[in-house]
Amino acid sequence: MNNIRKFPKISLIFLAIVFLWIKTYISYNVSFSITIDNAMQAFILFINPLSFLMLIFGVAMFIKKENIRNIYIIVVSIFSTFVLFANMAFYRFFNDFITLPILFQTSNFGDLGGSAMETIYWSDTLYFMDILVLIAIAKFKPSFIGYSKPSKIKKSTYFLVTSAVFFFNFSLAESERPELLTRTFDREMLVKNIGVYNYHLYDIYLQTKQSTQRALADSSEMVNVNNFVKAKKVEPSSDMNAIAEGRNIILVELESVQEFVINNEMNGEVITPFLNELTNHPDTMYFDNFYHQTEQGKTSDAEFLLDNSLYPLPRGAVFFTHSGNEYQTLTKSLNAEGYYTASMHANSKSFWNRDIIYDNFGYDRFYSLPDYTVGEGQAVNWGMKDIPFIEQSVEHMKEIEQPFFSKLITLTNHHPFYLDEEDKFIEEFDSNSGTLNRYFQTVRYTDEAIKVLFENLKESGLYENSIIIMYGDHYGISENHNTAMSKYLEKEITPFETAQLQRVPLFIHIPESGVGGVNHSLVGQIDLKPTIENIMGINESDNSIQFGQDIFSENQDQFVILRDGRFISKDLVYAGQTCWDKETGESTDIEACKPYIERAKEELANNDKIIYGDLLRFYDLKSGNLKEPKSSEPKLEENINLK
Numbered sequence: 001m002n003n004i005r006k007f008p009k010i011s012l013i014f015l016a017i018v019f020l021w022i023k024t025y026i027s028y029n030v031s032f033s034i035t036i037d038n039a040m041q042a043f044i045l046f047i048n049p050l051s052f053l054m055l056i057f058g059v060a061m062f063i064k065k066e067n068i069r070n071i072y073i074i075v076v077s078i079f080s081t082f083v084l085f086a087n088m089a090f091y092r093f094f095n096d097f098i099t100l101p102i103l104f105q106t107s108n109f110g111d112l113g114g115s116a117m118e119t120i121y122w123s124d125t126l127y128f129m130d131i132l133v134l135i136a137i138a139k140f141k142p143s144f145i146g147y148s149k150p151s152k153i154k155k156s157t158y159f160l161v162t163s164a165v166f167f168f169n170f171s172l173a174e175s176e177r178p179e180l181l182t183r184t185f186d187r188e189m190l191v192k193n194i195g196v197y198n199y200h201l202y203d204i205y206l207q208t209k210q211s212t213q214r215a216l217a218d219s220s221e222m223v224n225v226n227n228f229v230k231a232k233k234v235e236p237s238s239d240m241n242a243i244a245e246g247r248n249i250i251l252v253e254l255e256s257v258q259e260f261v262i263n264n265e266m267n268g269e270v271i272t273p274f275l276n277e278l279t280n281h282p283d284t285m286y287f288d289n290f291y292h293q294t295e296q297g298k299t300s301d302a303e304f305l306l307d308n309s310l311y312p313l314p315r316g317a318v319f320f321t322h323s324g325n326e327y328q329t330l331t332k333s334l335n336a337e338g339y340y341t342a343s344m345h346a347n348s349k350s351f352w353n354r355d356i357i358y359d360n361f362g363y364d365r366f367y368s369l370p371d372y373t374v375g376e377g378q379a380v381n382w383g384m385k386d387i388p389f390i391e392q393s394v395e396h397m398k399e400i401e402q403p404f405f406s407k408l409i410t411l412t413n414h415h416p417f418y419l420d421e422e423d424k425f426i427e428e429f430d431s432n433s434g435t436l437n438r439y440f441q442t443v444r445y446t447d448e449a450i451k452v453l454f455e456n457l458k459e460s461g462l463y464e465n466s467i468i469i470m471y472g473d474h475y476g477i478s479e480n481h482n483t484a485m486s487k488y489l490e491k492e493i494t495p496f497e498t499a500q501l502q503r504v505p506l507f508i509h510i511p512e513s514g515v516g517g518v519n520h521s522l523v524g525q526i527d528l529k530p531t532i533e534n535i536m537g538i539n540e541s542d543n544s545i546q547f548g549q550d551i552f553s554e555n556q557d558q559f560v561i562l563r564d565g566r567f568i569s570k571d572l573v574y575a576g577q578t579c580w581d582k583e584t585g586e587s588t589d590i591e592a593c594k595p596y597i598e599r600a601k602e603e604l605a606n607n608d609k610i611i612y613g614d615l616l617r618f619y620d621l622k623s624g625n626l627k628e629p630k631s632s633e634p635k636l637e638e639n640i641n642l643k
């Protein structure tokens, strides 16, 4: 017995830190695909959970009562494990880390249903094992566990070491990645360098900063933003001006449909027969270099781009975080032209905060789940199947007054891409990714739904007097499936290829117009609003604060900026911090990309200024001037003419 006592006793605090440290490190390697390029990065990854864990568990030393101290240690373990686990489940689905605004979107998490279950496995219960061990130790108090009240000196030394670990970690990270914290684009880089827990602290800090930003923003910031926007303006195409004036607009956001499936086959089977035919239709303009520019807000980001010709945010979903801002939307300009405006989507109305923001955007009506009858066998995966959704949406369109703008959002082709047997028109693909294998089938199903849309529109008599615009909202296959994608595309998926895979199809179909052809222009979702306004003969764009350009304009920039700072120009692609030669697909001298990198940064920064500062509240769209300050506000010396 005496011999055993000679061993120093282990405190529960120490054990809890070690358990979580090991667990976090294992999950970095097993659950997140964090790329490590050198030994230094591997070392930083290893030590990065430590400073936070030492700090948060160290607090236990100030708790005198043993029971309360143990409860604190266990609660902190559960909480930290939950943070880790939530990130892991989220990462499997979105290939990204959680940010605070996303966490508050509980209404969305509730609806994730099948997708959430897909991302959680039985083996995940292992993540909580150490907590059981801690509880058992706290209860049964085995003899090797002990705790002697630390002296003041010991406590001070402990926290000194903790901050030393933090600064050591931070300086290594800073030498590895200069300006780490000023570049908030890349969450993976943050987690890799400062650890998943510190990353969340940083995120909380950023969010707080955001709320302050609006409060502090003032109208003078609008002057610079406006100069930038005006310099970007191009004359819209006169050939296309008012070509669809007065027609109904039927716009379809095609859930997760990427460009690579169009005019392509999978194991000898055509994936999108109807859409393929449409690309050759004499009344269709098809764009094969059209990029999505969405971020964490996915479908809602695509909607945001459409209505505002502004970029969504680098983090969180702008539909949630800035739903109260003032916006100058496409919907509002259509309302002003006497259009009835409706969004149609058979999901609960609060998903992505749509019910709130649609009101703000000016939609007259939102046809959401209660406006649809989902019969037996008519739901799969995330909800109502596309075919009955389309059929009933056309019925709604028959009822509403013309001219109308109806935006339909499909749903069946959504991760995890499940289908009922009777809706499978083609076989699965055969790769190591069930997700990609099933994707082809659900895309094929959506293609069938679009065929039904055209048939029903023709039957209803709405077809001739409408314009049909369709585009993919964002990618469906994330980088997690690169091995499978590489098998399908028969090439290595480099960051260059990944950037190119952000193309989604865009169709502009004007029945009996004779305006058609395949267009290779480099364009993106940001360009939809000015393009649609020009086609419809609306001149609202003249003063609009927007970053897009008319797709048909001869002076189009041919430069697409993705939301995370990647870009695609005529000759270059910037992706994965590497400059790529577009023709060869090989990396090239970064110097060639530098001016464009700056340009993209400036554009995104101006965009974010508008959203964070809610700057459009200071701007009068009609006059293109700053709004007259309210009499209660101090008057500017002179009203700055922004033109």
Ligand code: GP9
Residues within 6 Å of the ligand: 255, 297, 298, 299, 300, 345, 347, 351, 409, 411, 414
């Ligand atoms: C939800 C649907 C899908 O209503 O739009 O959203 P996503 O997950 O693609 O953003």
Ligand code: MN
Residues within 6 Å of the ligand: 255, 256, 298, 299, 300, 473, 474
């Ligand atoms: Mn979507």
